[in-house]
Amino acid sequence: MKEILEILEKDARTTPEEIGKLLEISPKAVRNEIKKLEKDGVILRYKAIINKEMVRDEHADVRALIEVRLTPQKNVGFDRLAERIYQFPEVASCYLMSGTYDLLVVVEGKSIHTVSSFVSEKLAPMENVRGTVTHFILKKYKEDGDILKQPERSKRPAISL
Amino acid sequence: MRISKVVEQIPPSGIRVFFDLVLGMKDVISLGVGEPDFVTPWNIREAAIYSLEEGYTSYTSNKGLPELREAISRHLKNRYGLDYDPEEEILITVGVSEAFDLAMRAVITRADKILIPEPYYVSYGPIATLCGGKPVYIKTRVENGFKIMPKDISGHCDGKTKGIVLNYPNNPTGASYSRKELSRIAKAVLKHNLIMISDEIYSDLTYDFKHTPFAALPRMKERTIYLNGFSKAYAMTGWRIGYACGPRDVIAAMTKIHQYTMLCASIISQEAALKNGERSTEEMKREYKRRRSFVVWRLNEMGLECHKPEGAFYAFPSIKKTGLSSMEFSKELLKKEKVAVVPGTAFGPSGEGYLRISYASSMDKLKEAFIRIERFLKEEV
Numbered sequence: 061m062k063e064i065l066e067i068l069e070k071d072a073r074t075t076p077e078e079i080g081k082l083l084e085i086s087p088k089a090v091r092n093e094i095k096k097l098e099k100d101g102v103i104l105r106y107k108a109i110i111n112k113e114m115v116r117d118e119h120a121d122v123r124a125l126i127e128v129r130l131t132p133q134k135n136v137g138f139d140r141l142a143e144r145i146y147q148f149p150e151v152a153s154c155y156l157m158s159g160t161y162d163l164l165v166v167v168e169g170k171s172i173h174t175v176s177s178f179v180s181e182k183l184a185p186m187e188n189v190r191g192t193v194t195h196f197i198l199k200k201y202k203e204d205g206d207i208l209k210q211p212e213r214s215k216r217p218a219i220s221l
Numbered sequence: 222m223r224i225s226k227v228v229e230q231i232p233p234s235g236i237r238v239f240f241d242l243v244l245g246m247k248d249v250i251s252l253g254v255g256e257p258d259f260v261t262p263w264n265i266r267e268a269a270i271y272s273l274e275e276g277y278t279s280y281t282s283n284k285g286l287p288e289l290r291e292a293i294s295r296h297l298k299n300r301y302g303l304d305y306d307p308e309e310e311i312l313i314t315v316g317v318s319e320a321f322d323l324a325m326r327a328v329i330t331r332a333d334k335i336l337i338p339e340p341y342y343v344s345y346g347p348i349a350t351l352c353g354g355k356p357v358y359i360k361t362r363v364e365n366g367f368k369i370m371p372k373d374i375s376g377h378c379d380g381k382t383k384g385i386v387l388n389y390p391n392n393p394t395g396a397s398y399s400r401k402e403l404s405r406i407a408k409a410v411l412k413h414n415l416i417m418i419s420d421e422i423y424s425d426l427t428y429d430f431k432h433t434p435f436a437a438l439p440r441m442k443e444r445t446i447y448l449n450g451f452s453k454a455y456a457m458t459g460w461r462i463g464y465a466c467g468p469r470d471v472i473a474a475m476t477k478i479h480q481y482t483m484l485c486a487s488i489i490s491q492e493a494a495l496k497n498g499e500r501s502t503e504e505m506k507r508e509y510k511r512r513r514s515f516v517v518w519r520l521n522e523m524g525l526e527c528h529k530p531e532g533a534f535y536a537f538p539s540i541k542k543t544g545l546s547s548m549e550f551s552k553e554l555l556k557k558e559k560v561a562v563v564p565g566t567a568f569g570p571s572g573e574g575y576l577r578i579s580y581a582s583s584m585d586k587l588k589e590a591f592i593r594i595e596r597f598l599k600e601e602v
Contacts (some may be wrong), residue, residue: 085489218253
């Protein structure tokens with residue numbers, strides 16, 4: 061059910077009882093639906109969204125976007141190569157792209173050094189990888205719909221008719 | 222100074238004192254607001270910034286930007302099949318408040334009576350009075366879901382009754398009317414030859430059935446002044462853009478007053494309103510609907526009887542069993558638990574024993590507010 065996902069995407073801690081009240085259906089029906097969504101892999105897991113800009117210190121992870129150009133393989137195209145790349149735990153996200161390169165790989169590491177050695181030692185030398193361009197992220201403003209700064213106080217008066 | 226007799230006749234708003242109390246307090250969780258809890262969508266704000274950069278800082282035509290009137294005309298046609306000529310039957314106003322004022326001034330001749338269902342939005346009565354009219358309040362009852370009954374209309378009409386104000390979905394009760402219910406009212410309106418001033422500012426927030434504009438009913442368009450605006454559906458309350466649609470003669474009369482008083486609505490706001498496009502309000506509506514379910518459930522669970530509102534973002538629970546007056550309850554709740562609600566009496570005497578609770582607040586805030594209200598009921602009442 062689409063509306064259950066809409067609620068959980070906003071707040072994953074909403075209980076089946078609460079969802080039941082919001083949608084005026086039984087908690088049991090909600091629980092069954094959620095179980096099914098989990099089983100089908102629609103809901104992968106539940107996690108907190110952390111504003112990494114706020115917990116920044118010298119040990120914070122660095123992130124880079126890496127453009128990867130590939131030579132596609134017979135029969136499987138890019139999928140096999142993509143799999144070989146995204147299996148690395150350093151890879152946070154991996155997308156097949158249209159345009160001048162093929163994969164966009166988001167890599168996370170402890171330092172610029174770890175990220176660059178991952179690229180130069182693991183990614184670039186890989187068979188069928190024709191080239192890489194690495195872009196380090198300097199500052200995050202907004203991530204997946206969340207603006208990464210402290211929410212501003214509402215400017216709406218506390219009471220109005 | 223010697224103040225006008227008509228103005229002096231309007232009682233001062235008792236609610237003002239309570240408002241000042243709320244505004245003077247910090248860290249209040251507010252369920253007392255009459256506007257959406259989000260900021261105007263960025264595409265609209267961006268359009269306003271752009272229009273400033275482009276130098277759109279002049280007056281517009283008295284009736285409002287032709288493109289905006291055309292957009293409204295198209296919207297009403299697509300959504301409801303309503304035909305309004307953007308040239309002569311639509312007027313852009315400074316919010317629905319101005320549109321209502323113009324409508325009253327345009328139709329009231331001294332001592333004409335205007336029927337106003339109660340509880341009512343605060344400005345209806347005073348404006349009718351300012352225009353030299355006589356507001357006649359008709360009580361609505363919780364048993365009828367705070368809806369006005371056709372026989373109540375007949376019961377309050379006499380030779381001097383000129384018109385009736387309907388506001389649906391309703392502020393403060395959340396009541397709304399299905400097409401069938403409206404048809405019955407239309408019959409009474411026709412029978413008594415009334416003008417309908419229909420304030421439908423919350424029309425996009427109708428949850429259980431499709432909203433029907435009063436003007437869309439057979440033979441009602443020629444006697445209806447349809448009022449709507451951008452405030453609630455697009456979170457544009459501060460921009461002050463509303464509109465009135467109606468027969469040529471009444472729009473011409475309203476435009477005449479508007480051109481001498483307001484001249485025109487702000488061009489920046491009009492440019493911004495133009496950019497809302499045909500934005501879908503469906504997701505917002507689903508969110509409000511869920512909050513409605515939550516609020517009604519929690520209120521009834523803690524023993525504050527509440528009917529299920531059909532629209533807007535207000536619940537109107539009864540607090541009669543606590544033995545407190547609406548004002549006492551609201552003040553105490555504010556002092557003890559820092560939750561702000563509006564006493565029902567702000568909307569007329571039949572609001573006594575009720576509160577207006579706005580659910581234009583995030584789920585997190587609503588949850589916390591109801592924990593506090595529950596504690597208040599246990600400890601103080």
